[in-house]
Amino acid sequence: MRNHGSIVSMTVCALLSVAGCNRQETARESAGTASPDAAAAAQQERARDLEDLQKRTDDLQQKWTSMQAEVRDERRAPTAALQAEVKEDVANARQAVANLGTTTPETWWERHERALESTADDIEADVRRLAKGRVPAATSKAEPNTTGGFEARRDAFVARLRTRVDGLEDALKDVKASGPTETEVQDTRARIDKLQDDLDRLRSVSPDDWWSVSVKRVREYVDRVAESVGRLDNDRRPSE
Secondary structure: OHHHHHHHHHHHHHHHHHHHHHHHHHHHHHHHHHHHHHHHHHHHHHHHHHHHHHHHHHHHHHHHHHHHHHHHHOOEEEOHHHHHHHHHHHHHHHHHHHHHHOOOOOOHHHHHHHHHHHHHHHHHHHHHHHOOOOOOHHHOOOOOOOOOOHHHHHHHHHHHHHHHHHHHHHHHHOOOOOHHHHHHHHHHHHHHHHHHHHHHHHOOOOHHHHHHHHHHHHHHHHHHHHHHHHHHHHOEEEOO
């Protein structure tokens, strides 16, 4: 009986070993066929995204150049501040697309952090001007959390930037304005709301989302710059 049990045990082990080998072989076959195909498809999608964004920034540059010539011909021009802002935005949009082309799974998160912090910096500068410098101390920046895994760093960043953006929102809450300044206040509030929405979505992203998150950020920035260029017709003043 003992020998029979040993034979059965050896047979089971042999079968398990064969099954394990079959699973490993299947995994190797999958890695050798499906994975390269999926990687190639993902690479093609990224290339299409970049091509589309590069074309859009080329169109932006042409539209900006055309708009400048148009306002000169009509002897009317947008304010100097607006022209400088839009010119900088167009250049930044081109740079954002160029940076996207070199983004990798290893660098995307650090770049995304920097981009959102830069957005918060721009908004804070406007809030300080519109709210006469009344910005809570809670908006001050802190050193990023680089310890722990991705989720820990992500959650720490979202919580830190959320506190900062909440402070900017509160500072702008009671600002009263009229005319062009009122439009600027409304635009700044809209940018704050957009950043809040971005942070909401960011709470659930994973490293697998690296491209979708990165390309969405750049695409939305290009959209915003296109709207800024389009507003030049609406913000002209008579030339002196």
